[in-house]
Amino acid sequence: MATTIKDVARACGVHVSTVSRTFSAPHLVNPATRNRVLAAAEDLGYRPNRAARALTTGRTFNLGLIVADIANPFFPSLIKAAQAQARGRDYHVFVADTDEDPRVEEELIRTFAKQVDGVLLCSPRLSNRMIERLAEDVPFVLVNRRIKGMPAVLMDVGKGARLALEHLAGLGHRRIALLSGPPGSWTSNEMQAAAAEMPGLDLVFFGPNQPTESGGRAVAPEVAACGATGVLAYNDLVALGLIEGLTAMEIGVPDRISVIGFDDILPGRLGRPKLTTVAMPAATAGRMAVDLLLQSEGEGAVITLDTDLIVRESTGRANT
């Protein structure tokens, strides 16, 4: 006969509801009790039935995770961390990619709303107002978007932009091109706002740009023509594409133009020159976003994670 939840409760001397909670909301059970219940469950070969649990609790034990571009290596590290964190609480994570299209984003949210207990919405392209409206259907945690009253995990993009621009200024660069990202990007707005407050720089803004290598390649001629000797790009993919485009025009990086990206993805560490970049804590953000989503308390909690500048080979002294 199959082991039941009652057998487990009896074996470790707790109430059935404690066993149930250990599997459905382990963070609400004190660690000593939780360990005792899990050990007994393992000894007895008890395995909670997901579907039965969903029926009794009204939960699916699935989370949705929406990203703008799964092919950008920034997102897989966030996804893997979120998924590991969710698995520790017996949740699955389903990922969907919007291809940078706000209409697709909206459709995916509506579809997820019927099938998951909550959604991690990473770098959304929808307007704040639309996100607020959709939040009536399903709980959200936002990553890199700030909307009043909604839980969010943010990365300190402003600090990162300041560190990057100070680094360029310290190398003697004065005229600096800022390559923004797609419309609706919070990260892009934060970058621009921080840059606009930096004294003593001669900034040129280019955008919106596709947040991909081809977006970076496409803007290379304008960057070359504007007389900037330093560039801060929306993300590493744009920075890598820009370097490709400049190299094809025989403009050396960092000899003629210094380039800084955002994210710290693997290809930037392998290329030539290795990319100077603002490291964004993608994995930490993934983990914390899951924690926020599975906490019933702290509805409007906002976590801001630190960023840091990593100096590699794509920045050097200004040649004036």
Added chain:
Amino acid sequence: MATTIKDVARACGVHVSTVSRTFSAPHLVNPATRNRVLAAAEDLGYRPNRAARALTTGRTFNLGLIVADIANPFFPSLIKAAQAQARGRDYHVFVADTDEDPRVEEELIRTFAKQVDGVLLCSPRLSNRMIERLAEDVPFVLVNRRIKGMPAVLMDVGKGARLALEHLAGLGHRRIALLSGPPGSWTSNEMQAAAAEMPGLDLVFFGPNQPTESGGRAVAPEVAACGATGVLAYNDLVALGLIEGLTAMEIGVPDRISVIGFDDILPGRLGRPKLTTVAMPAATAGRMAVDLLLQSEGEGAVITLDTDLIVRESTGRANT
């Protein structure tokens, strides 16, 4: 008043069921009729209701896509292509990552079975027998796994391995290390089978290896010690990790050891040396797998896609 399916049918002089089929199974409607229906629907502002359709057809209009490691850049290009193809037929794709763990794979399949109309199972780690059993719950299309009677999209790994080994032999390499992948990998078995049939080579097999950069780094000392001058790695990540490991031991690639990967991912095109690799048609596989899944006919269809060797900088003459 909202436009109904009847308005569309009347406007283009077809039966209501034809309009319905145009949205639910467009490949079953002849192209001229389909275009007429879609044009009328657009003119009239008709938009089929997903949920209502699911109720009448019993379909969810969602597909599941399961990969072993979303952080391997090979998979995002397959995912993006599958998703674009599915979207053209008004399906969403939800992605789940198994972290190379067959138990997680099984759980994800069971969870998807209740929520999607079919699953693309890419490079599974489960046994054939287990996959056959799970196929009773949900329709599958396999990618890079061959099970009798099940639809599959395969890549010609055997041909790729032969081209790679002939390239090494042509450069004078005789002793060649073959780095296999994880247990249960069809790709890995195909590579080994093809290699074992090549005459005149002195092969050394290492495995199973984790199919990641750290898997490649971990096996570097053994490869260095075995006297091989050429290596064929399970995938590009393993090849890149191996090159890192060998470089750290001051063993030059390709001066002392030539290395070939499989997949053709972006980091291999950016690194130094640029990686010689067998290009795997990930995007085509993603598209065709969706087509197979949404076709009601051709149940056991198997498509084998071509592969090709791309010679870059990580292979050179054997130094004997």
